[in-house]
Amino acid sequence: MLITSRRLRAALLAAAAATLVAATVPAPAPPVALGIGDPLFPHLGNPGYDVRAYDISFTYSGSNSKPLDAVTKIDAVATERLDRVNLDFSRGAVASVEVNGERAAFETAGEDLIVTPGAPVHEGWPLRITVRHTSDPQPKEGPDGGWVRTRDGLAMANQADAAHRVFPCNDHPADKALFTFRVTAPRGVTAVANGLPVGGAEKTADGATWTYRTRHPMATELAQVSLGRSTVVRRNGPNGLPVRDVVPTADRTRLEPWLKKTPAQLEWMERQIGRYPLEAYGLLVADAETGFELETQTLSLFERSLFTRSDLPAWYVESIMVHELAHQWFGNSVSPRSWSDLWLNEGHATWYEARYAEDHAKRPLEARMRQAYTQSDAMRAQGGPPAAPRGPAPGKKISIFRPVVYDGSALVLYALRQEIGKEAFGQLERRWVRDHRDASATTADFTHLASEVAGRDLTAFFKEWLYGKKTPPMPGHPDWRTEAAKTSAKAGPARR
Known part of the structure; x- marks a missing residue:
């Protein structure tokens, strides 16, 4: 058929050209879960932006088995051009997402919420994201962290x-x-x-709204919200530090003998490594069986049974309290850059736990370290070297918390003190928490600082102690011996 109309001919040519252009433009890549390549959790975290602040609202119905309504606002800065923004989120229904005030499309892949703004966000631009969602306290496939359902409400246990x-x-x-x-x-x-309360509770039709804000940056794994029939007990710590404990109201009197120990424990820690680095501290005592205690920032989470069991000696309970307190410096104020740096958190918390037991209960540090040395090869065989730990077992994310990151890593600190002397070791500890306050730091940062303080290169020392499959000889104790490596090592105390 012959086409004689110029207008029709032009339209057909234009349509053909558009089809050709469309055929040469690649379709957008499908959304995928991303990560920052953490050695232990490769899909955790997301590239392309730096979060400055979170503003999170929860509405609790009073039932700890029903999802909470929530709004999460994220104030970030793009560190590269972003056509999509990946957020970690996997247990809740998303109603809507806004980016910089405009509605944005969203979908999920793996454990990521993937947001597509209406226009790309360029490097250096503000990135303000608002997600309206639910937050479900009931795990779909067994407990794996997040909300902890207590007898009368909820608490958080987000590590790792x-x-x-x-x-x-x-x-x-x-x-x-x-x-x-x-x-x-x-x-x-x-x-x-x-953090600290912002004003008083604002009354609502059938309850109240509380607002809390941190004064220091915090890792997401340290977030804590407690909901329950609780009493808040307030007192002062060193230098007027606010100390507030959150306890089941029915246990207020029973728990007081333990709660009142915190100010003196704070004073003891400050004598070791300097002033407390955060805005407040206290204990959150939860009526739940978690199997662990947890250093959530400014408000450490403890099982009620730790303080009510009759079979636990007082010195042990107090040392566990100090373990979580020490984390406020080591792990909270100075956070790990990657989860392979976990030994810096747990090794130091275990170190001060053991030091406190030596000072207050005549439990010799050297005896504990010698026992740890005996078991050290077995710990390394089970969990890997302290600074190169094995990844989590399938379906058991918290299995990275093996004995090698507790006593096995405190043993590294003991060896370091033996190598460089008590005075230099004390200087190193104080400088570490001062120089990296409110930041994330690496094993390399610690080893470089140790060499600087010692005035000599400690590379060979740390290579053996942090990365060796076998435990090196203990400086100053040539008679110490390890047992043959076994398939498992004795579990550490119930703390993280």
């Missing part, structure tokens, strides 16, 4: 990779941020969170 099961975030300690929590709960329920 579970904050994104509570709220959308960049869930890695390399990206610390300030936090604001706004928690609405019915009458009779008390809400407490990290």
Whole structure:
């Protein structure tokens, strides 16, 4: 057929040209879960932006088995051009997402919420994300962190990779941020969170809204919100530090003998390594069986049974209290850059736990370290060297918390003190928490600083002690011996 119309001919040519152009433009890549390549959790965290602050609102119905309504606002800066933004989030329904005030498309892949703004966000631009969602306290396939259901409410246990099961975030300690929590709960329920209260509770029709804000940046894994029929007990610590404990109201009197020990424990820690680095401290005593205690920032989480069991000696309970307190310096104020740096958190917390037991209960540090040395090859065989730990067992994310990161890593610090002397070791500890306050740091940062303080290169020492499959000879104790490596080592105390 012959086409004689010029207009029709032009339209057909234009359509053909458009089809040709469309055929040469590649389709957008499908959304995929991303990560920052952490050696132990490769899909955790997301590239392309730096979070400065979170503002998170929860509305609690009073039932700890029903999802909470929530709004998470993220204030970040793009560090590269972003056509899509990946957030870690895996347990909740998303209703809507906004980016810089405009509605954005979203979908999921793996444990990521993938957001597509209406236009690309360029490097250096502000990135303000608002996600309206639910936060589900009931795990779908067994407990794996996030919300902890207590007898009368909820608490959080997000270590190591579970904050994104509570709220959308960049869930890695390399990206610390300030936090604001706004928690609405019915009458009779008390809400407490990290940081300090902002004003008093605002009354609502059937309850109240509490607001808390941190003054120091915090890793997502250290976030804490407590909801329950609780009493908040306040006292002062060193230099007027606010100390507030959150306890089941029925146990207020029973727990006081333990709670009142915190100010003196703070004073003891400050004598070792300097002034407390955060804005507040206290204990959150939860009526739940978790199997661990946890250093959530400014408000450490403890099982009620730790303080009510009759079979635990007082010195042991106090040393566990100091373990979580020491984490406020080691792990919270100075956070790990990657999860392979976990030994810096747990090794130091175990070190001060053991030092406190020596000072207050005549439990010799050297005896504990000699026992750890005996078992050290077995610990390394089970969990890997302290600074190169094995990844988590399938389906058991918290299995990275093996004995080698506790006594096995405290043993490294003992060996270092033997190698460089007590005075240099003390200087190193104080400089470490001072120089890296409010930041994330690496094993390399620690070993470089140790060499600087010691005035000599300690590379060979750390290579053997942190990365060797076998435990090196202990400086000053040539008679110490390890047992033959076994398939498992004795589990450490119930703390993280």
